[in-house]
Amino acid sequence: MAATLRLNYMSYHTPSWWKEATAYQIYPRSFNDSNGDGIGDLAGITEKLDYLGELGIDLLWISPVYQSPNADNGYDISDYREIMDEFGTMGDMTELIRAAHGRGIRIVMDLVVNHTSDKHAWFRSSRSNPEGPYGDYYIWGAGRNGGPPNNWLSAFGGEAWSFDERRGQYYLHIYTPNQPDLNWDNPRLRADIYAMMRFWLERGVDGFRMDVINQISKPPALPDDTDPAPGTRPGFRFYTNGPNVHSHIREMNAEVLSHYDIVTIGEMHATGTEEALRYVSPERNELDMIFHFEHMLLDAGPGGKWDVRPIDLDELKRVFTRWQQALHGRGWNSLFLNNHDYPRMVSRFGDDGEYRVQSAKLLAGVTYLMQGTPFLFQGEEIGMTNASFETIESYRDVETLNYYAEQRAAGVAEAEIMRRIHLASRDNARTPFQWNGVQGAGFTTGTPWIPLNDNYRSINLAAQWDEPDSVLSFYRRLIRLRKESAAALYGDFEVIEEAASPLFVYRRQTEGEMLTVVANLSSTKHAAPQETGRGTLALSNYADGSPNITALRPWELVVLTGAPVQPR
Numbered sequence: 001m002a003a004t005l006r007l008n009y010m011s012y013h014t015p016s017w018w019k020e021a022t023a024y025q026i027y028p029r030s031f032n033d034s035n036g037d038g039i040g041d042l043a044g045i046t047e048k049l050d051y052l053g054e055l056g057i058d059l060l061w062i063s064p065v066y067q068s069p070n071a072d073n074g075y076d077i078s079d080y081r082e083i084m085d086e087f088g089t090m091g092d093m094t095e096l097i098r099a100a101h102g103r104g105i106r107i108v109m110d111l112v113v114n115h116t117s118d119k120h121a122w123f124r125s126s127r128s129n130p131e132g133p134y135g136d137y138y139i140w141g142a143g144r145n146g147g148p149p150n151n152w153l154s155a156f157g158g159e160a161w162s163f164d165e166r167r168g169q170y171y172l173h174i175y176t177p178n179q180p181d182l183n184w185d186n187p188r189l190r191a192d193i194y195a196m197m198r199f200w201l202e203r204g205v206d207g208f209r210m211d212v213i214n215q216i217s218k219p220p221a222l223p224d225d226t227d228p229a230p231g232t233r234p235g236f237r238f239y240t241n242g243p244n245v246h247s248h249i250r251e252m253n254a255e256v257l258s259h260y261d262i263v264t265i266g267e268m269h270a271t272g273t274e275e276a277l278r279y280v281s282p283e284r285n286e287l288d289m290i291f292h293f294e295h296m297l298l299d300a301g302p303g304g305k306w307d308v309r310p311i312d313l314d315e316l317k318r319v320f321t322r323w324q325q326a327l328h329g330r331g332w333n334s335l336f337l338n339n340h341d342y343p344r345m346v347s348r349f350g351d352d353g354e355y356r357v358q359s360a361k362l363l364a365g366v367t368y369l370m371q372g373t374p375f376l377f378q379g380e381e382i383g384m385t386n387a388s389f390e391t392i393e394s395y396r397d398v399e400t401l402n403y404y405a406e407q408r409a410a411g412v413a414e415a416e417i418m419r420r421i422h423l424a425s426r427d428n429a430r431t432p433f434q435w436n437g438v439q440g441a442g443f444t445t446g447t448p449w450i451p452l453n454d455n456y457r458s459i460n461l462a463a464q465w466d467e468p469d470s471v472l473s474f475y476r477r478l479i480r481l482r483k484e485s486a487a488a489l490y491g492d493f494e495v496i497e498e499a500a501s502p503l504f505v506y507r508r509q510t511e512g513e514m515l516t517v518v519a520n521l522s523s524t525k526h527a528a529p530q531e532t533g534r535g536t537l538a539l540s541n542y543a544d545g546s547p548n549i550t551a552l553r554p555w556e557l558v559v560l561t562g563a564p565v566q567p568r
């Protein structure tokens with residue numbers, strides 16, 4: 001049994017609003033279309049604030065809404081101080097912030113500053129005027145032997161360098177050629193970014209989710225990568241948690257973040273607990289939380305994300321436990337099982353067939369009752385599932401389309417490529433929110449920019465609204481329970497059932513309260529552990545859940561409260 005820290009929990013965790021918040025990620029394109037053009041928009045979000053408030057949400061992370069040519073759905077920004085035409089106007093944004101704050105809901109914007117769009121004014125100037133003020137805002141390099149400066153590859157296929165005819169040099173792009181990487185070693189670029197951040201904070205924004213923020217620092221020598229780690233691309237190990245990343249973030253904190261009452265969450269691939277603590281330990285003055293991906297990559301085989309393997313449950317429990325214990329009293333976790341870059345959680349970690357309802361509830365309960373701030377992704381609260389479109393024509397995501405073309409060119413059979421796309425495409429999570437069962441699913445009166453998931457007629461919010469056993473009703477209860485329980489918010493974490501069992505059983509305790517979470521992560525029955533006899537029922541995912549059970553049904557979750565037990 002792993003050791004648990006048992007000191008005064010409050011001395012460990014200074015309470016704060018963002019630790020107690022329940023966050024909800026909106027992918028605006030697919031949330032709610034207010035004007036019938038098939039694309040979700042800001043006014044559409046404002047229309048749904050009452051719904052979000054009623055669910056218990058008090059923090060929104062909104063994926064990028066800035067001006068963008070949409071090579072990567074807004075993650076390619078051409079103007080940081082304007083709103084994307086399709087999403088509305090600055091007036092709509094002001095109204096959204098005002099209306100959200102009026103309901104006690106805070107707003108976190110997506111800060112995409114590893115790269116801009118190639119249509120950004122800085123890049124246009126950098127290309128055409130190397131000696132000018134923006135000449136050094138990007139990462140330029142001379143070719144080598146008729147090819148690019150080094151062998152790094154792009155995350156979305158192909159080389160990480162493109163040749164620019166105008167400037168006669170190559171520029172680095174870790175993502176698509178339309179997303180040139182910014183040169184963070186240039187202090188003038190950093191000052192411009194900070195000014196832009198203040199622009200939004202002064203407009204009332206409550207924080208930032210920072211896109212691939214641990215990739216902003218590249219080693220100046222830009223070395224060839226002759227030995228990439230298995231499953232990673234050449235270059236990845238050099239630009240991930242690179243040489244100046246901590247000094248840049250500390251400077252950003254001193255210049256901007258520390259002057260506002262905000263929350264910051266850094267998106268960080270390939271970051272383990274030790275490195276994470278360098279970002280989130282309060283005394284280091286960097287960020288509040290990170291999104292790490294250790295649990296999100298457990299189904300990636302040797303061939304990477306498209307090479308999907310079954311998830312090893314023991315490994316999942318070990319990852320959760322490691323993060324809970326490593327950050328306890330020293331940092332703060334984010335809690336999530338899906339977002340706009342990954343498949344739907346119920347299709348991936350649960351059972352989206354016979355036990356869809358039970359497993360969707362269980363996954364939420366078991367994840368969000370750990371210590372940390374939950375980040376729900378739109379649609380999970382009604383148990384939305386993967387899309388699995390029949391043909392590639394229905395897909396929109398640049399990563400998916402590039403992968404398809406690459407694999408076709410390599411001679412892989414169509415059916416095999418589609419099988420992989422059904423499992424791993426980012427579009428699984430990007431189909432429109434299913435508000436109701438009529439044409440357009442209540443998302444749009446027009447033609448949606450990406451097809452709806454066919455199952456919207458049965459899986460939708462309207463059908464679950466008044467239904468006490470629905471996934472939605474469970475989420476309402478879960479969010480309330482977490483808010484009202486000191487043990488759920490700040491208690492310590494102890495695993496009871498560890499390895500070689502589909503059960504995940506843990507206990508959260510403060511001086512005054514104990515919460516025990518008992519979950520059967522499988523489609524078969526299992527004998528219940530002793531813990532189920534102790535305490536009163538706080539939450540269950542079956543209509544007739546009870547604390548006194550001898551066996552757990554498929555995907556059954558039982559949460560108990562009671563007086564704390566003595567440390568063993």
Ligand code: GLC
Nearest residue numbers: 072075112175211212340341
């Ligand atoms: C992040 C975003 C993803 C985007 C990428 C490049 O991982 O979440 O959607 O494609 O960064 O900006």
Ligand code: CA
Nearest residue numbers: 033035039041
């Ligand atoms: Ca619209």
